[in-house]
């Protein structure tokens with residue numbers, strides 16, 4: 001028996017990649033918006049793979065998109081363009097001639113699911129294309145969806161001790177978790193959401209920089225003041241029957257909604 | 263191993279000095295070598311309550327300034343063995359307390375074999391109070407059953423766990439709660455906050471409840487720590503507190519009978 005020397009190993013691997021979901025086809029606008037994002041964390045984006053998702057674009061919009069220019073600006077910004085996904089049939093030829101690989105769409109958007117024949121075309125495209133981004137093409141489709149979710153997770157800040165009267169805690173660009181109580185006369189703030197696992201008694205300000213989706217969760221609602229994205233309410237002036245109860249507070253149409261938490 | 267324990271409250275007149283004197287005398291009476299330091303520079307109360315005011319020659323600030331040795335300034339109690347008092351200066355201002363100075367005195371006491379170093383804090387959250395808590399391993403928070411006192415205790419707890427040396431080193435200062443001047447009748451009248459509410463608001467383990475008692479003023483007028491008045495309720499409550507601190511399982515007394523259910527729940 002002879003031992004064949006190994007030629008290659010093929011395996012699926014999880015890989016962190018960015019998904020750029022386009023809502024506009026004007027390349028200048030895309031460049032400006034992306035540059036802004038990139039400037040917030042330049043080190044994070046250097047040489048990082050990026051997938052362009054076109055599922056929010058209509059077929060007409062898709063045809064107006066300058067795919068060559070898009071690829072150029074991504075490379076210029078040090079991204080590694082991996083491929084396009086969620087494109088309409090009419091974009092297929094243009095995509096390939098502009099040097100883009102086409103990935104299968106994430107399954108969570110059924111309206112954009114490709115027909116079987118197209119999938120074959122795409123698959124062929126994956127295998128035949130021989131370029132630097134090979135590793136990314138071999139990963140299973142479901143991983144792409146997973147990674148997109150991971151990319152949206154926000155870092156958090158955890159405080160283990162009580163936040164006492166006169167103390168102020170601010171979780172910048174993050175969610176805040178307080179494992180103990182917050183006292184009357186204290187102030188807890190976060191750019192994201194706030195979770196308090198002891199009684200919440202002081203002032204609480206979520207979405208400080210204007211994030212209207214930020215929420216407040218607490219085990220016992222006894223706060224003096226509740227604020228989400230600048231909309232505020234004094235608990236004393238609220239007619240909620242959840243005082244002293246587990247509660248979630250969110251913003252809907254510029255109004256604070258206090259709901260039971262269970 | 264020596265322990266530095268600060269007796270603090272934020273609010274003034276709640277019973278810090280009374281508690282410091284009683285606690286230190288109680289520890290010493292149990293055989294522990296104990297020093298109690300008066301940090302209330304400018305007011306000087308501890309020596310009065312402990313009946314040693316006539317024996318004060320040198321004080322805490324003299325030691326810090328190198329004008330006297332620690333040995334010269336420490337006053338040995340004549341009634342309780344193992345008990346020493348380091349009085350405050352009546353004439354200096356609070357700025358005389360420096361971090362380095364306080365640290366060197368505390369270190370010298372430790373080297374001298376003192377097992378407990380009790381720091382009687384002045385009221386407020388300024389220099390004197392800060393110095394008293396800065397080197398603490400543990401804190402006794404003295405609270406009266408009223409809103410402003412509880413709020414100030416909460417505030418001082420925040421300072422303790424963020425500004426003390428232990429906090430800066432990422433450790434926590436062990437907290438104990440003492441509720442003084444407690445009057446079950448007045449709680450039932452609604453004049454005072456209940457024990458249950460205080461413990462709930464502060465979420466600090468309860469070490470003792472000292473009832474409102476005339477014996478406290480009488481004791482301080484005669485210069486005897488109230489803990490030595492073994493017939494008084496306040497004296498007994500302070501001794502219970504000391505024993506509880508030393509790890510004995512002592513039930514709380516002198517509370518309204520109706521409150522028993524709650525304490526069974528808390529400590530049972």
Ligand SMILES: Nc1ncnc2c1ncn2[C@@H]1O[C@H](COP(=O)(O)OP(=O)(O)OP(=O)(O)O)[C@@H](O)[C@H]1O
Nearest residue numbers: 274275276277278279280385443473474475478479
């Ligand atoms: N349990 C008690 N019953 C009755 N009176 C008390 C009790 N505890 C303290 N007092 C009284 O309250 C007053 C203040 O007590 P003390 O000097 O111990 O408080 P303090 O917190 O040290 O005050 P300061 O903030 O001025 O240092 C004194 O007159 C004392 O006799």
Ligand SMILES: [Mg+2]
Nearest residue numbers: 278279302307
């Ligand atoms: Mg005092």
